[in-house]
Amino acid sequence: MKSTLKLTLGLTSAMFASTAVSNVAHAEDLTLCWAAWDPANALVELSKDFTKETGIGMKFEFVPWTNYADRFLNELNSKGKLCDLIIGDSQWIGGSAENGHYVKLNDFFDAEKISMDDFVPATVVGYSQWPKNTPNYWALPAMGDVVGWTYRKDWFSKPELQKEFKEKYGWDLAAPTTFDQLKQIAEFFQKHEIDGKTVYGASIYTERGSEGITMGAMDVLYSFGFKYENPDKPYEMDGFVNSEKSVKGLEFYKALYDCCTPPGASNSYMGEGVDAFKSGQVAMHMNFAFTWPGLQKDENVGGDKIGYFANPKGPDGDQFAQLGGQGISVVSYSDKQEAALKYIKWFANKDVQAKWWSLGGYSCLNAVVNDPGFPASQPYAQTFLDSMAIVKDFWAEPSYAPLLQASQKRFHDYVVAGQGSAKDALDGLVKDWTEVFQDDGKM
Amino acid sequence: MLNRTADSVARATPESLARKVRGISDKGLAWLFISPTILLLLAINIFPLFWAIYLSFTNYRANRPNEVVKNVGLANYRRILGDQDIWIAMQTTAHFVFWTILLQTLIGFTLAWLIDRKFRGHAFWTTIILVPMMLSPAVVGNFWRFLYEPQIGLFAYAISFVSGIPATQIGMLSNVSLAPWSIVIVDTWMWTPYVMLICLAGLRSIPEYIYEAAEVDRASNWRQFWSITLPMALPFIMLAVLFRGIENFKMFDMVNLLTGGGPGSTTEVASITLKRQAFESWRTGYSSAFAIILFVAVFGLANIYVKALNKVKQR
Numbered sequence: 001m002k003s004t005l006k007l008t009l010g011l012t013s014a015m016f017a018s019t020a021v022s023n024v025a026h027a028e029d030l031t032l033c034w035a036a037w038d039p040a041n042a043l044v045e046l047s048k049d050f051t052k053e054t055g056i057g058m059k060f061e062f063v064p065w066t067n068y069a070d071r072f073l074n075e076l077n078s079k080g081k082l083c084d085l086i087i088g089d090s091q092w093i094g095g096s097a098e099n100g101h102y103v104k105l106n107d108f109f110d111a112e113k114i115s116m117d118d119f120v121p122a123t124v125v126g127y128s129q130w131p132k133n134t135p136n137y138w139a140l141p142a143m144g145d146v147v148g149w150t151y152r153k154d155w156f157s158k159p160e161l162q163k164e165f166k167e168k169y170g171w172d173l174a175a176p177t178t179f180d181q182l183k184q185i186a187e188f189f190q191k192h193e194i195d196g197k198t199v200y201g202a203s204i205y206t207e208r209g210s211e212g213i214t215m216g217a218m219d220v221l222y223s224f225g226f227k228y229e230n231p232d233k234p235y236e237m238d239g240f241v242n243s244e245k246s247v248k249g250l251e252f253y254k255a256l257y258d259c260c261t262p263p264g265a266s267n268s269y270m271g272e273g274v275d276a277f278k279s280g281q282v283a284m285h286m287n288f289a290f291t292w293p294g295l296q297k298d299e300n301v302g303g304d305k306i307g308y309f310a311n312p313k314g315p316d317g318d319q320f321a322q323l324g325g326q327g328i329s330v331v332s333y334s335d336k337q338e339a340a341l342k343y344i345k346w347f348a349n350k351d352v353q354a355k356w357w358s359l360g361g362y363s364c365l366n367a368v369v370n371d372p373g374f375p376a377s378q379p380y381a382q383t384f385l386d387s388m389a390i391v392k393d394f395w396a397e398p399s400y401a402p403l404l405q406a407s408q409k410r411f412h413d414y415v416v417a418g419q420g421s422a423k424d425a426l427d428g429l430v431k432d433w434t435e436v437f438q439d440d441g442k443m
Numbered sequence: 444m445l446n447r448t449a450d451s452v453a454r455a456t457p458e459s460l461a462r463k464v465r466g467i468s469d470k471g472l473a474w475l476f477i478s479p480t481i482l483l484l485l486a487i488n489i490f491p492l493f494w495a496i497y498l499s500f501t502n503y504r505a506n507r508p509n510e511v512v513k514n515v516g517l518a519n520y521r522r523i524l525g526d527q528d529i530w531i532a533m534q535t536t537a538h539f540v541f542w543t544i545l546l547q548t549l550i551g552f553t554l555a556w557l558i559d560r561k562f563r564g565h566a567f568w569t570t571i572i573l574v575p576m577m578l579s580p581a582v583v584g585n586f587w588r589f590l591y592e593p594q595i596g597l598f599a600y601a602i603s604f605v606s607g608i609p610a611t612q613i614g615m616l617s618n619v620s621l622a623p624w625s626i627v628i629v630d631t632w633m634w635t636p637y638v639m640l641i642c643l644a645g646l647r648s649i650p651e652y653i654y655e656a657a658e659v660d661r662a663s664n665w666r667q668f669w670s671i672t673l674p675m676a677l678p679f680i681m682l683a684v685l686f687r688g689i690e691n692f693k694m695f696d697m698v699n700l701l702t703g704g705g706p707g708s709t710t711e712v713a714s715i716t717l718k719r720q721a722f723e724s725w726r727t728g729y730s731s732a733f734a735i736i737l738f739v740a741v742f743g744l745a746n747i748y749v750k751a752l753n754k755v756k757q758r
Contacts, residue, residue, distance in 0.1 A: 070722055077506045077725075099507055208705040264593040266617030266706045281594075401506070402724035409528075409708060417619050417707025439502075 028339050029057040033072055033083035034326075036062035037270075038294050039143055042359040049355070050346050056339050065270060066210055073401075076101040076331070084334040085343055087142050087326045090126045095398035096329065097130035102138040103330040108341055109137060114348045120144060122391045123364040127327030132396065139327025140344050141364035143290070146387040147219045147322040149182075150277060150295055151175055151284045153307035155194055164188075175309040179220065179252060182284070182312050186260035189283035201260030202284040203276040204253070206416055207269035213415060214394065214407040216286060217253045219322040222392045223314030224249030235443050237433055242426035248315070250422035254415045266416045277301060288324040289387065292380040293360040308383035310390065323391035325362065399436050406432035492738075499732035506725040519732035529733070531708065532716040538623060539630075539698075539712055540691045544684055546631045551638025552680060556672070558639070559646045569643075576636040584700025587629045591615040591701075619709050622702050626710055630697055634690075638683040645679025646672065678756045685748055692741050713737055 032047070034040050040062045047058040061082060063071045069089065075082050076096060088096060096102045105128075109116065116124045116137060123141035130138055155161060156173050165173040169184050176182040186201030193199075205216025218226070225245030230236035240246075257265075262281050265272070270287055274294070277285040278301055296302045311321035328347065330340040346352060353365040357377070362384065363369060375382040395403045407429055414425035437443040453461075467475065499519055503512045523529050554572060558565050575583070590598040593611050603610035615625040649671065657667050695714040698704065704711035704719075717737065721730035 073506060073725075074722075077508060079508070095506060099509055207703075208707075209699075209703040262594070263611040264591075264614050264617050266614065267703060398507070402726065405719055405724045412705055413707035416617070416705060417709055419619075419707055 028055075028336060029059055030084045030336055030339055030343060031059045031061055031082060032085040032087070032328075032343075033061045033063075033075070034087040035068045036064045037290065039290050039361045042356070042361045045359055046352065046356055046361070047343075049352070050343060053346065054339075054342060056342065058343075069210065069401075076333075079333045081331075081333050081335065083331050084336045084340045085328060086331055087328045088139070089326055090323060091394055091396050091400040091404070093127065093130045093138055093327070094396045094400065097136070097138045098398045100332055101329075103332050103337060103341075105137045105140065105330070105344070106135070108344070112345050112348075114140070114345070118366055120364045120366060120369060120388060122323065122388060123325065123327075126323045126391065126393050126396075127325060127364075130396070139329040140348055141325075142328040142347070143325045144362040144364040144369075144384070144388055145288045145290050145324030145326075146384070146391050147215060147286060147324060148289055148292075148311060148383055148387045149175075149284055149286055149309050150292065151307050151309065152280075152282075152301065152305060154305040155189070155199075155283055156307070158194075161192075161194075175307055176312050177309075178313045178315075179223065180315070183252070183256055183260070186256060186284060190260045197280065199280065200262040200276075200282050202256065202286065203265065203268060203273040203282045204256060204261060204286045205269055205273070206257060206261070206265060206412070207267050207272075208408060208412045208416070209267075210269070211394075211404055211408065212267075212269035213411045214404055215322050215324075217250060217407075217411045217415065218392075218394060219286065219311055220253045220256075220314075221246055221249040222320035222322070223311065223318050224252065225314065225316060225318060228395065235437050237430045241430050241433070242423065245316075246426055247422045250411070250414065250425060253411075254418075254422065257415050289362060289380065289384050290324070292384075293378070296379060306379075308380045310383055310386040320390050320392045321387045323393040325364075397440075399440050402436045403433055406436070495731040495734055498728050499735050501728045503728045503731075504725045505727045515728065519729045520736070522729065523733050523736060528708070529713075529716065532711050532713045535623070535708075535710060536692060536694075536712040536714075539626060539694065539710075540688060542624075542627045543630045543634070543691050544687055546627065547635045547638045547687055548680060548684060550631065551635045551683065552642045552676070554635065554639040555642035555646055558643055572639060573636045575633045578633070580633070580696040581700065583629065583633050584697050587625075587632075588616065588701055591625055593617075616702050617706055619706055622706055622710050626698055626701055629701065630691065630694070633697075634687060638687060641679050641683040641686075642676060645676035648679075649675045674758075678752060681748075681752045681755060685745065685752065688748070689741060689745060693737070 032043070034043070040060070044058075044060055047060075051057055069092075072083070072086060072088065073092065073095075074080075076086075076088075077099075086102075088102075093102075097104075108114075116128065116135075119128075119141045123144050124137075125132055127141045128137045128139045130136055156175070162173045165185075165188055168188065171181075173185065173188075176185055182202070188201070189199055190201040191198055205212040205219075207213055225243060226249055227240040227243070227246075228237065230240055261268075262276055265276070268276070270291065273285050273287045274291050276282045277287075277295065278298055280301060292308060295306055298306075311319065313319040328344060330337055330344065334340055347356075348365075350365060350367050353363040353368045357363040357368055357374075368374065369385060369388075375385060394400065394407075397403065410425045410429045410432070413419045414422060420428075434443060500514055500516060501512050502515050504510065558569050558572075587598075590596045593599045593614050596610075596615075598615065599610040599613040602608065602613050613621075615621050653671055653675075654667060657671060662670070693714050694712055695718065698710055698712050698715055699718075702710045704715040713733075714737075717730055717733050720726045720733060
């Protein structure tokens with residue numbers, strides 16, 4: 001009996017000790033939170049080098065885009081400790097900085113000699129700074145992204161289609177440089193028979209639930225002259241958001257939706273766009289640049305069959321594109337901030353950034369993107385550079401969520417449901433946004 | 444066997460504990476047993492309700508934990524009741540509740556009446572009819588989304604086959620006029636079996652001798668239906684309507700999966716608006732007020748309905 005008791009005690013102690021040891025071994029494991037998409041897989045691969053170098057294990061919490069904001073903003077708002085590092089959307093920066101979710105990185109950058117001048121300026125403003133254009137940094141630019149276009153180069157180069165197009169529109173069928181050209185091309189391909197299959201003009205963002213239609217419509221509106229506010233008087237929106245040029249831009253987006261999208265594309269965002277392009281349904285496809293590496297590799301539509309172009313110019317020659325992408329931040333509720341900062345330091349390294357690009361991530365480091373070999377490194381590299389040079393972003397205010405909700409509703413009501421006019425939609429948007437800023441005490 | 448177990452438990456109870464228990468009255472013991480449940484209910488039902496009532500009078504936002512919470516009185520309620528979008532969402536909800544209940548009651552009762560005929564294989568058909576109800580709404584929402592797909596969906600092809608309209612023009616989820624009906628169809632498909640089950644219970648509870656007496660009096664089948672079947676099954680039908688009415692008033696999952704409230708806001712029922720305000724716009728105080736208004740509306744309507752149901756039962 002006594003020996004049995006001893007044996008039991010011994011085994012229990014051994015088990016306890018082994019668990020404790022393993023807990024110690026994993027005590028420094030970091031959890032990184034991000035969206036579930038292709039670049040996240042590349043980051044998992046890349047982070048293996050970090051573990052090899054430092055012995056710090058990496059765990060990942062990836063959530064699909066449709067739930068990404070809900071899930072992680074809930075986590076941050078409840079001061080959760082799930083994420084030590086978070087790659088949060090660019091629009092979260094204001095709220096996360098003001099509500100104390102992110103650790104301010106200025107001192108750390110100074111101590112580690114990480115200079116924001118080494119990163120693409122638009123990404124620093126878009127992903128790191130709050131307030132914008134001030135030297136207050138809350139994230140390291142991690143994943144550059146921007147809305148651009150892919151097109152079926154193989155269809156565009158078919159002689160019979162080129163001939164037919166030239167006869168109809170009087171110019172050579174090629175990647176469009178203006179939105180007018182884009183619409184003509186989309187109209188041309190709409191319900192055209194190619195290789196015995198009916199195809200459609202373009203896939204554009206129309207999603208209602210999260211941010212889809214706002215990203216798509218803004219991508220067009222910027223180049224038509226839309227402005228969020230009076231440049232000289234912050235938060236004065238009347239006459240800027242709903243200017244005549246903005247109205248024309250929104251009318252154009254609706255016309256593009258009505259004339260040239262595939263049937264049933266009333267709730268389409270990144271995934272649906274990729275599906276439409278990959279399945280050979282559309283001639284052109286609006287999407288964030290992160291989708292390009294995957295499309296380039298696709299057997300059916302990739303390789304020589306795919307081409308890329310930056311967002312075209314508007315009627316006055318203005319050319320802008322909607323910024324995507326994110327910065328990586330340290331969560332202020334994490335108990336492992338020191339290890340998390342080590343990760344940021346490692347990630348900022350030039351070699352790591354170069355590998356990040358080669359694995360399918362979009363580096364924001366000047367040394368990588370300004371490398372002479374960069375434009376030729378991938379077929380889409382030049383378009384990415386061109387697009388990143390013309391970016392604009394949605395509000396990054398702490399109240400970005402209700403601001404986004406309002407634009408989602410106004411744009412979808414007009415563009416997809418056909419309710420009211422573009423002017424009504426934009427006037428309504430000014431009213432909604434004014435209400436939000438009044439609630440915030442900013443007006 | 445039970446006594447022996449009770450005896451052994453009693454013997455095993457330590458004397459000190461047994462002494463304490465002996466001192467408790469039956470009522471006290473009853474309270475002791477139900478107190479965990481009551482505490483749980485208080486924690487997860489009653490406390491959140493009172494907390495929501497409190498929040499509804501404030502400007503609290505869950506995403507601004509560091510901000511000072513101000514009392515705004517009835518401002519949230521006034522804003523909601525004066526908001527045109529909220530009334531449109533309520534109208535959309537009313538449309539959805541009315542048509543789903545009407546269709547489910549008509550089809551459910553008809554099916555129950557047919558199943559009650561006890562034809563050959565009725566047990567098998569009952570099981571088949573019940574299948575949609577057993578599926579998860581997430582599964583139902585997703586596969587109906589594919590069925591409605593204008594390019595590859597079976598539904599669009601079936602309609603196209605019958606009507607001659609090209610399938611690609613049948614955008615059940617993208618067309619403003621069709622989208623509300625697409626949700627009504629799916630909800631009816633899924634929940635008619637539930638109404639059928641309750642109606643079937645009602646039909647089976649009608650004593651056979653009443654029909655025999657009617658036969659003796661040479662009452663026609665039609666007369667038997669109107670004078671016996673329908674009145675006696677009516678409390679059950681009304682109960683089914685009550686259950687489905689409450690459920691559909693707060694319908695969220697199916698609408699979210701099928702249309703997400705779109706196109707535009709044409710299928711944005713009250714629960715979708717509430718979710719958007721609470722968890723996307725983070726207007727916690729405002730959405731708490733909206734939740735309280737919805738709660739009062741459902742509670743009030745259900746109470747009126749239950750009174751009517753009791754009157755029918757007393758007849």
